Amino acid sequence: MSTRNKGNGVQASPKDTTPTQGEPYKSPPYKLVRFFEKSRTQWKVKCRAAKATIKVMQSRLRFLEESRERWKRRAQALEQEVVRLAAASRGAARVRQALKKKAP
Numbered sequence: 053m054s055t056r057n058k059g060n061g062v063q064a065s066p067k068d069t070t071p072t073q074g075e076p077y078k079s080p081p082y083k084l085v086r087f088f089e090k091s092r093t094q095w096k097v098k099c100r101a102a103k104a105t106i107k108v109m110q111s112r113l114r115f116l117e118e119s120r121e122r123w124k125r126r127a128q129a130l131e132q133e134v135v136r137l138a139a140a141s142r143g144a145a146r147v148r149q150a151l152k153k154k155a156p
Contacts, residue, residue: 077084 079087
């Protein structure tokens with residue numbers, strides 16, 4: 053009596069179910085083949101998903117680093133503007149004080 057796997061035509065007889073010395077599996081080879089193919093397929097799907105996640109995260113990281121640099125440059129420019137305006141304000145205050153002193 054032999055059983056036949058529908059998918060790949062591998063045949064296994066009942067005597068194939070007992071492991072010989074050196075074989076670590078007790079299951080028939082046609083079942084093992086199906087199991088290992090499914091396992092490999094699941095591993096590949098998992099790997100592809102992880103790669104896609106990595107790609108998305110790297111893209112996001114690059115975007116955030118560029119954004120951070122833009123905001124940093126903008127903040128520095130605004131700080132320089134504040135310093136310039138403060139200096140102009142102090143100069144204008146001095147001119148007002150000088151004009152007040154000259155006024156009768």
